[in-house]
Amino acid sequence: MKSPYVLIDIIFNLYLMIVILRIWLQLARADFYNPFSQFVIKATHPIVGPLRRVLPSFGSVDSASLVLALIVAATKIILIGLLGGGTSINPLSVLISSVFVVLIESMSLIFYILIIRAIMSWISQGYNPFEALLQQLTEPLLAPIRRVIPPIGGLDLSILVAIVALQFLPILVGDIFGIFMR
Numbered sequence: 064m065k066s067p068y069v070l071i072d073i074i075f076n077l078y079l080m081i082v083i084l085r086i087w088l089q090l091a092r093a094d095f096y097n098p099f100s101q102f103v104i105k106a107t108h109p110i111v112g113p114l115r116r117v118l119p120s121f122g123s124v125d126s127a128s129l130v131l132a133l134i135v136a137a138t139k140i141i142l143i144g145l146l147g148g149g150t151s152i153n154p155l156s157v158l159i160s161s162v163f164v165v166l167i168e169s170m171s172l173i174f175y176i177l178i179i180r181a182i183m184s185w186i187s188q189g190y191n192p193f194e195a196l197l198q199q200l201t202e203p204l205l206a207p208i209r210r211v212i213p214p215i216g217g218l219d220l221s222i223l224v225a226i227v228a229l230q231f232l233p234i235l236v237g238d239i240f241g242i243f244m245r
Contacts, residue, residue: 208224
């Protein structure tokens with residue numbers, strides 16, 4: 064029966080993406096008064112707030128949000144393992160797997176946001192707060208690409224290059240470490 068696995072995977076991945084988005088918003092110094100940013104903050108604050116009292120931030124990295132992302136990934140891994148009939152849980156294995164889950168979900172989130180930004184750039188009709196937030200999030204990733212590949216004939220290829228790189232990166236890492244990460 065696959066339905067419980069799929070349901071756990073979807074629920075935990077969605078919340079994990081919200082937590083990762085919170086970390087990304089802070090790293091990009093995005094507008095926290097944006098309605099979408101407020102949703103992300105309100106969805107994660109009940110857990111991040113108490114964790115912040117215990118875990119200090121390191122520079123611009125919110126360690127409480129990072130720990131929450133690892134906890135969400137570890138909980139997902141443990142639940143799926145228990146559902147599969149696993150009786151023993153190796154904490155080191157769960158921790159390492161959690162880091163990989165967070166990295167993979169981060170790359171997926173970046174991919175989705177780049178796709179949404181590209182689509183919105185085609186249909187945009189004036190100022191949109193969500194589009195402004197997407198620009199704040201993705202501009203640090205796209206600006207270095209634009210320095211190497213400037214817009215050609217008014218067409219900005221930086222999003223396409225970033226999407227191809229995001230699709231290629233897991234394959235390259237898998238080849239380097241001898242594992243297939245997808």
